[in-house]
Amino acid sequence: MADSTTLKLALIVGSTRPNRFADVPARWVAGAAAERSDFTLEILDLRDWPLPFFDQPTSPARASGYSNPVVDRWRQRVGEFDGFIATVAEYNHGPTAVLKNAFDTVYTEWNNKPIGFVGYGGVGGARAVEQLRTISIELQMAPVMRAVHIGLEPSLGVMLHGKALDDYPYLAESRTAMFDQLVWWGNALKAAREAAALTAAVAE
Numbered sequence: 056m057a058d059s060t061t062l063k064l065a066l067i068v069g070s071t072r073p074n075r076f077a078d079v080p081a082r083w084v085a086g087a088a089a090e091r092s093d094f095t096l097e098i099l100d101l102r103d104w105p106l107p108f109f110d111q112p113t114s115p116a117r118a119s120g121y122s123n124p125v126v127d128r129w130r131q132r133v134g135e136f137d138g139f140i141a142t143v144a145e146y147n148h149g150p151t152a153v154l155k156n157a158f159d160t161v162y163t164e165w166n167n168k169p170i171g172f173v174g175y176g177g178v179g180g181a182r183a184v185e186q187l188r189t190i191s192i193e194l195q196m197a198p199v200m201r202a203v204h205i206g207l208e209p210s211l212g213v214m215l216h217g218k219a220l221d222d223y224p225y226l227a228e229s230r231t232a233m234f235d236q237l238v239w240w241g242n243a244l245k246a247a248r249e250a251a252a253l254t255a256a257v258a259e
């Protein structure tokens with residue numbers, strides 16, 4: 056049962072093209088998350104967020120407000136969560152431009168929160184996921200060690216042979232491990248953020 060102390064995670068759907076595969080892992084992650092009582096998971100589908108390619112006059116690390124209302128709403132929305140999962144399509148051995156842009160657009164609201172990755176593609180999105188780990192560290196996030204990598208065989212199994220991701224139990228094992236690590240880091244960092252906010256409030 057979720058209450059105000061339950062960890063709030065968001066699932067960022069990180070590719071937006073028509074016919075994207077991303078919906079398959081997004082549904083699979085959301086379905087398993089619904090069975091968990093230690094966090095809630097809301098979907099932030101980048102299709103619903105027509106963010107401009109970063110065009111603000113100051114770095115998000117220093118900006119307190121943005122001139123674009125969608126960017127402002129995105130920043131506020133990111134700030135509502137204690138941690139994130141992203142679906143990771145691999146485009147030319149890196150993350151999608153739309154996902155990188157969504158990260159670049161915000162700074163403070165990502166800080167001190169964990170993130171996990173669900174990659175897919177020829178090598179399970181591993182090259183894009185590795186880039187996103189370093190990107191997220193620059194955003195002062197904590198990328199968790201466990202991730203889901205949906206490789207060529209399960210990807211083709213789903214796309215071409217009528218299989219479901221649930222037909223590959225090792226993927227579910229990785230998903231559970233990633234959830235568990237997100238909860239551990241999510242709770243630890245939430246407590247640390249709250250303690251820091253209290254200290255700052257007392258000092259004022």
Ligand SMILES: Cc1cc2nc3c(=O)[nH]c(=O)nc-3n(C[C@H](O)[C@H](O)[C@H](O)COP(=O)(O)O)c2cc1C
Nearest residue numbers: 070074075076077144145146147148175176177178
């Ligand atoms: C522009 C582009 C570049 C791609 N580059 C890679 C790649 O480097 N590695 C890979 O494994 N798959 C690559 N693919 C194949 C994608 O893994 C596959 O199309 C996947 O479905 C993309 O995710 P999406 O359907 O959610 O957009 C590429 C696809 C596109 C459209």
